Amino acid sequence: MTTVKTVPVKTSQEGPATSLNVHGICHSVSSMVNPEWAEATARALLEEPLPRRWSHTQGVAGTARTLASILGDNADLIVAAAWLHDIGYSPAIAVAGFHPLDGARHLRDHEHADQLLCCLVAHHSCAIIEAAERGLAEDLVSEFPAPPAELADAVIYCDMTTGPDGQRTPVTQRLTEIGERYGPGDLVTRALTRSAPELTAAVSRIARNMVGS
Numbered sequence: 001m002t003t004v005k006t007v008p009v010k011t012s013q014e015g016p017a018t019s020l021n022v023h024g025i026c027h028s029v030s031s032m033v034n035p036e037w038a039e040a041t042a043r044a045l046l047e048e049p050l051p052r053r054w055s056h057t058q059g060v061a062g063t064a065r066t067l068a069s070i071l072g073d074n075a076d077l078i079v080a081a082a083w084l085h086d087i088g089y090s091p092a093i094a095v096a097g098f099h100p101l102d103g104a105r106h107l108r109d110h111e112h113a114d115q116l117l118c119c120l121v122a123h124h125s126c127a128i129i130e131a132a133e134r135g136l137a138e139d140l141v142s143e144f145p146a147p148p149a150e151l152a153d154a155v156i157y158c159d160m161t162t163g164p165d166g167q168r169t170p171v172t173q174r175l176t177e178i179g180e181r182y183g184p185g186d187l188v189t190r191a192l193t194r195s196a197p198e199l200t201a202a203v204s205r206i207a208r209n210m211v212g213s
């Protein structure tokens with residue numbers, strides 16, 4: 001079995017976590033992971049105001065559960081990140097108008113979530129590229145260091161192989177759908193064009209790991 005390289009991580013909503021940054025990479029050492037709390041938190045923020053986003057989120061979390069065999073001790077962390085990755089779209093917490101940053105800030109400031117979980121949400125699916133387009137890259141990286149690449153890949157895989165209604169979908173179709181939804185002149189589409197090679201490569205890396213597991 002091939003196992004994604006892990007860092008000593010667990011995460012929870014149960015009080016502030018102990019975290020450290022090594023060479024600009026977000027690591028953490030904290031108490032317990034709690035995917036059930038993550039699901040309840042996402043449901044409270046998304047289900048009613050954004051039902052389609054909630055459907056997508058449920059699908060992303062379902063995809064995350066399929067990665068357990070390659071994630072080892074980080075399986076629950078990635079399921080939690082999958083539940084929470086899009087909470088920043090919720091009108092209840094959208095402040096900056098950039099959902100990875102709004103979601104991560106909410107988790108940090110109001111849920112006292114583990115730093116690595118916050119970093120996974122802040123950087124999900126190459127968010128740094130869209131942050132740069134929005135002039136928010138400095139805010140993003142100064143507040144939330146990049147998570148380990150293997151874990152970022154896992155979240156990309158879950159998000160980029162799950163469609164807007166929660167259905168499994170090939171990454172190429174997912175990228176096309178997002179581009180069509182936002183339109184050719186949109187900032188999101190522009191960022192997506194720049195991040196597409198990395199998103200596709202990350203999905204391939206995880207898929208290869210799954211085959212070898």
Ligand SMILES: [Fe+2]
Nearest residue numbers: 056085086159
């Ligand atoms: Fe998503």
